Amino acid sequence: MTESQRWFFLIFALVMAGLVYLLAPILSPFLVGALLAYLSDPIADRLEAAGLSRTTSVIIVFIAMTAIVVMMFLLFIPKLGMQIQLLLERIPQAISLFENQVLPWLMSTFSLEASAFEFSNLKSILIGDLQKTSDIMAQLLGGLTRSSMAIVAWVANLVLIPVVTFYLLRDWDVMMDKVKRLLPRNIEPKVSLWARECDEVLGAFMKGQLLVMVALGVVYAVGLWIVGLDLALLVGMIAGLASIVPYMGFIIGIVVAGVAAFMQFQDPIVLGYVGAVFIVGQMLEGMLLTPLLVGDRIGLHPVAVIFAIMAGGQLFGFVGVLLALPVAAVIMVLLRHLHEGYKSSSLYASEHKNDTEQSEPVVNDN
Structure with missing residues (x-):
C-alpha cells in the first residue's frame, strides 16, 4: 500500500465514523435491514443455485422471514410480556419465602445472628422500584401516544426495515462485486x-x-x-x-x-x-x-463479543450495538494478521537471534 493510499483509507475511516456518529438517529432501520440481508443471503444463494432467479429466491426468503416475525409478535411477545409481569409480581414473594423458610435454616445450621439479615428494607425498596418501573412505562407510553411525531417515526422505521432488507438482499452480491472492483x-x-x-x-x-x-x-x-x-x-x-x-x-x-x-x-x-x-x-x-x-x-471469543457490544452501546447507542460485531470481526482479523506480521518481522526475529547467540557456548581457541 502506498503512502497516499494509507492516508486515503485513514481519512475515509474517520469520515465514516463521523457520519455514523452524526447520523446515528436514522441509521437503525438501515443497519437492521443490512444485518437481516447478510444473515439470509446464504439461503437466497442456495435457492439461486438450485435454479431459481435471484428475485424469486429473495421473495421466498423474504416471505419466510416475514412469517417468522409475525408469528413471534402474535404468539411469543404477548406471552413473554405476561410472564415478565408475573415475574415482577413474584419477586416480593421470593424474598418472603427466603426470609421465612431458607433464612431460619441458614441461621440454625451455621449459627448466624438475625441482625445480620434485614430484608424488610430490601422488600420495601424493591416493591417501590417495581412500582416506579410501572409508572415510568406508563409515562413513556403516554408520551408516545401524545406525540404524533414519535409514532410516525416508529412506524416509518418499522416500514423501512423490510423495504431495506428486500432491496439489499436482492442486490447483495452485485454490491459486494462493485465494492471489490472499486x-x-x-x-x-x-x-x-x-x-x-x-x-x-x-x-x-x-x-x-x-x-x-x-x-x-x-x-x-x-x-x-x-x-x-x-x-x-x-x-x-x-x-x-x-x-x-x-x-x-x-x-x-x-x-x-x-x-x-x-x-x-x-x-x-x-x-x-x-x-x-x-x-x-x-x-x-x-x-x-x-x-x-x-x-x-x-x-469471536465470548468475552470479546460482550466487550464489543457494551463498548458500541456506550459510544454510539443502539447503532453501536448493531455495528459492534462486524467491527469486532474486522479488528480480530487485523490483529491476527498484525500478530503474524510481527512474528515474521525483524523485530521478533532479531530478539530470537540474540537469545540464541547468547545461549551458544563460547569456544576457547587456547
Missing part, C-alpha cells in the same frame, strides 16, 4: 482475503452461535413447559441468550428456573426435573447443536 488493484487480493476471513468470523458467530442460542432457548422453554413452570418461556429465553458465554446459560438458567419452580410448586422433587431439562439441553449443545451449526469454524 478497491485499488495492488491491495485488492489482500483486502479480499481479509473480507473472507471477516465473513468467516461473523458467519461462525452470527450464523452459528446465534442459532445455537435460539435452539437452546427453545429446548429450555419446551422442557420447562413440560415440567409445568409458569415462567417457562421467559426463563428459557434468558438461558438461551446467556449461552453466548459457554456454560453461563446453563448456570443462570438452572438457578433462575430452580428458584421459580420451588416458589411455584414448593416441592424439592421438581428441582430434579428442572436439573434434568438443563442437563439434556447441555448435552444437545455439546453433541449436536454446536457441531452441526458452528462446527470447527473460528468465531
Whole structure:
C-alpha cells in the first residue's frame, strides 16, 4: 500500500465514523435491514443455485422471514410480556419465602445472628422500584401516544426495515462485486482475503452461535413447559441468550428456573426435573447443536463479543450495538494478521537471534 493510499483509507475511516456518529438517529432501520440481508443471503444463494432467479429466491426468503416475525409478535411477545409481569409480581414473594423458610435454616445450621439479615428494607425498596418501573412505562407510553411525531417515526422505521432488507438482499452480491472492483488493484487480493476471513468470523458467530442460542432457548422453554413452570418461556429465553458465554446459560438458567419452580410448586422433587431439562439441553449443545451449526469454524471469543457490544452501546447507542460485531470481526482479523506480521518481522526475529547467540557456548581457541 502506498503512502497516499494509507492516508486515503485513514481519512475515509474517520469520515465514516463521523457520519455514523452524526447520523446515528436514522441509521437503525438501515443497519437492521443490512444485518437481516447478510444473515439470509446464504439461503437466497442456495435457492439461486438450485435454479431459481435471484428475485424469486429473495421473495421466498423474504416471505419466510416475514412469517417468522409475525408469528413471534402474535404468539411469543404477548406471552413473554405476561410472564415478565408475573415475574415482577413474584419477586416480593421470593424474598418472603427466603426470609421465612431458607433464612431460619441458614441461621440454625451455621449459627448466624438475625441482625445480620434485614430484608424488610430490601422488600420495601424493591416493591417501590417495581412500582416506579410501572409508572415510568406508563409515562413513556403516554408520551408516545401524545406525540404524533414519535409514532410516525416508529412506524416509518418499522416500514423501512423490510423495504431495506428486500432491496439489499436482492442486490447483495452485485454490491459486494462493485465494492471489490472499486478497491485499488495492488491491495485488492489482500483486502479480499481479509473480507473472507471477516465473513468467516461473523458467519461462525452470527450464523452459528446465534442459532445455537435460539435452539437452546427453545429446548429450555419446551422442557420447562413440560415440567409445568409458569415462567417457562421467559426463563428459557434468558438461558438461551446467556449461552453466548459457554456454560453461563446453563448456570443462570438452572438457578433462575430452580428458584421459580420451588416458589411455584414448593416441592424439592421438581428441582430434579428442572436439573434434568438443563442437563439434556447441555448435552444437545455439546453433541449436536454446536457441531452441526458452528462446527470447527473460528468465531469471536465470548468475552470479546460482550466487550464489543457494551463498548458500541456506550459510544454510539443502539447503532453501536448493531455495528459492534462486524467491527469486532474486522479488528480480530487485523490483529491476527498484525500478530503474524510481527512474528515474521525483524523485530521478533532479531530478539530470537540474540537469545540464541547468547545461549551458544563460547569456544576457547587456547
